[in-house]
Amino acid sequence: MQMEYEDRAPAWEEAEKSKHTARFWYDSKLYETMSCFIAKEEQMRAQAEAKMVKKIALAKHRSEEKRSAIEARKNQDTERTFAQAKYICRTG
DSSP states (O other): OHHHHHHHHHHHHHHHHHHHHHHHHHHHHHHHHHHHHHHHHHHHHHHHHHHHHHHHHHHHHHHHHHHHHHHHHHHHHHHHHHHHHHHHHHHO
C-alpha cells in the first residue's frame, strides 16, 4: 500500500504542477489581453479628447471671425451714417 502511494505521488505532483501552470498561463494571457484593451481604450479616449479640443478651438476661431466681421460692418455703417449726416448738414 505504501509503495502504491509513493508511485502515485510524483504523478499527482506533476498533475498539480501542470494544472497550476495552465491556470497561470491562462491568467497571464487574460491579463495581457486586458492590458491591450485598456491601452486601446486610453488611446481612443485621448484621441476623442484631442478631437473635441480641436473642434472647440475651431468653433472659437469661427466665432471670433464672425464677431470681427460684424464689428467691421458696424464700423462701416457708422462711418456711412456720419458721412450722410455731414452731407445733410452741408447741403441743408
